[in-house]
Amino acid sequence: MRTRISTSHPRTSHPLRVTALSIAAVSVGAVLAGCSSTSSRSSASSAFSAANCKGGTLTVLEQGSLSEFDPARLYTSGGGQIPALFFRALTTRDRVPGAAGDTVVPDLATDTGEPSQNATVWTYHLKPGLKYQDGTAITSADIKYAVERTFDAQLAGGPPYLRDWLVGGDTYQGPYKDPKGLSSIETPDADTIVFHLRKSEGGFPYLAAMTQFAPVPKAKDTGTQYADNPVSSGPYQFAGYTPKKQLELVRNKYWSASTDSQRLACPDKIDIQSGLDATVINQRLAAGVGADKYAITTDTSIGPTQLAQLTGNKALASRVITGAFAETVYLAFNTKKAPFDNQLVREALSYAVDRQAVVNAVGGSSLATAATTFLPNQSALGYHPYDYFPAGASGDAAKAKQILAQAGYPNGISVTLNYENTDDDGDGPAVATALQAAYAQAGIHVKLAPTGTDSDAFRAVVGDTANEPGLSLNTWGADWPSGAPFLTPIFDGREIVQGGGNFNLAQYNDAAVNARIDQINQITDNTAAQQQWGDLDAQLGKLALTVPLYFPKNLTLFGPGVKNVYLSEWRGTYDIAVVSVK
Incomplete structure (x- = not known):
């Protein structure tokens, strides 16, 4: 259920696989050779400074149709890394190279969760100063509501764990039918949320990184239409969206890096083009001219033409990330x-x-x-x-x-x-x-x-x-x-x-x-x-x-003007939330 490069969940859809072609793999070491580092983040392209990375437009070339952006459903329906640009959850994965990238870290929450009663109760406290794109405060009630709406049948498609894990989750039908909500999710104050599980789940902090936990303000919820213009809690917000074709993102002026150490939010704009042919994507990335100089893909592995070129083209080989999603x-x-x-x-x-x-x-x-x-x-x-x-x-x-x-x-x-x-x-x-x-x-x-x-x-x-x-x-x-x-x-x-x-x-x-x-x-x-x-x-x-x-395995190209491109060990490719074009 997921895109081999871009997502992480059950049955996946995958990037192009090359039939009947075997060629020596470009090693991660070769791809990352000569990288500089900044705050434990390494760049596979030219020099990079996190303090001076703002500006420019990043282009994202995708095979996937980008037809669903409701945080309740972002699991089987795709989206890959892209939702991390405008949705934040209680936790996230550490955006650093190597094995450390497999570690869960706080996102909206102050820590990865406080377990009690043998990991059947998990408590989270929100960071101060969190805001949506309209400047209103993000509260624990918004996260409770967001989780509850994933139980509604018309928003089906998200991860199934909470229905099994939460007390009462097996019979709950969502807030549209039951506005009283789940009693197993408590919000004693605007900054605290407590989850009561029917069994021990030591991995709950990892689940809390999924978009099910991205806050949704009840007053702005439009049901099945919410996917077309969701309210941003991350560094970017929708500026234009044509389903299955294009998504334009611009900065969310109310996002603050002081509350988010995981997303560098370097580009001023992000232009996501979807529904493209894999061969076309790889040709454009390899050529790297015009806007494609500053382009990446999150769901397409390189094709036979680029594979054949790698051994004799050092410049192209230096723009390949080799990794493996689990x-x-x-x-x-x-x-x-x-x-x-x-x-x-x-x-x-x-x-x-x-x-x-x-x-x-x-x-x-x-x-x-x-x-x-x-x-x-x-x-x-x-x-x-x-x-x-x-x-x-x-x-x-x-x-x-x-x-x-x-x-x-x-x-x-x-x-x-x-x-x-x-x-x-x-x-x-x-x-x-x-x-x-x-x-x-x-x-x-x-x-x-x-x-x-x-x-x-x-x-x-x-x-x-x-x-x-x-x-x-x-x-x-x-x-x-x-x-x-x-x-x-x-x-x-x-x-x-x-x-x-x-x-x-x-x-x-x-x-x-x-x-x-x-x-x-x-x-x-x-x-x-x-x-x-x-x-x-x-x-x-x-x-x-x-x-x-x-x-x-994934071999993924990026444009010659893209910086801070390093292997995210968990995703098996680079991380869209930290790349720069400046």
Whole structure:
């Protein structure tokens, strides 16, 4: 649910993946070589000073349609980094290079939250002097109202956690139907907000960074029309908006850097052009002429032409950020449907998989790393390497046949693979075809079933528990840098959503695993929790509930006039909130 470069949440949409092209990756070290630093922020372009970065117009070139800017819905509907320019939440992620960028820090709040009662109660205090674009004060009541409106059905599409976490959240229908609001969100004064959870959630400060927690003044709420002109709490505000085409941002004169250390707000204006072709975006960024000299993209990885140019063009190579957003492309089994209710069948498909063919299908090692674990290879998530069904680089057909015979299929098996019918996402026809060819070597005959015309249509099919196919090709990315949002929605049986919107595609429900998830969620020390999430991933991996295929990589261009461009480790690309054109 997210854009591979620009967002961080469940099933994602992704930037262009290059089919059947393998070229040496540009290393992060090479890209960032020669960078200067300012207040722990490093610039991959020319000299940069945070004290003297104001001015100019930044151009943002996007594939995404930019059709939704209601903070309640900014999750499955895209938007990527752009909402951070005009929405602030209680917390945010530290905007610095390297592993420190995985750390949650205060935003509107004075700290990352005060846990009590075994992390079932979280208290926040707002910084003084916070204002909207019209100069009115931001209050705790505005944040309470903002959270409550995410429960209304007509604003559906945001992260599902609060419905499960907040006391009373499972039955609440939003403030339009119930203006009394949720009693589990208290605002004892204008600067204090308290959340009462029905279970321990040590990762709540990460959730509090999502746009669900961006304040919405009740008096300015226009319901489903709010997305067209939301009230800014950040450094920029809407100056002009044509849905699916263009968004113009100008400074919010009431925003103060004294209350916001995370957004440098360097450009005077930001011109966001959307609905563009990926090839056109990369051509414009590579050329870097006119306004495109000061251009970036938040949702497009570089294409074959630029990849081919990198080894012989040092100037172009110096304008590439290489990174990886924490996500996994994988095969999902519906264990409620034969033959995938048989673990041996699932193991056979795990042994037979040709990961090298899959990696080649999405562009080679420049753009993908073969995966044998569900958790991506990032320490913040608790990554533990394991490979319980070793297939080598190109699959172990003989072992797969042996396991199939033990499962009762000595003559092989026929299965149907559902997948999104586009290669833009890196989990479509190219990967499906590569899998089909490899599995044939092991007597596993795969019928290809392209499903839907876009991500939403695909999700409507595979996320429906009643009609979910037995085998599907999917992507999952973490909502914040922890194993919790990576493993919980996929393997916690209590997260199974009957009907539509389900992500636990195995429909796996084990009381012991559910209890283990609760136990880890009580840990408020993220470092201590990492080891536990990694252990759980390794435990679940033995059950062959999924076949991990690869971890995507991003190679992202920026214009020659853009400064303070450094790798945001969590996002896997650069951060729009700190770049400069001056």
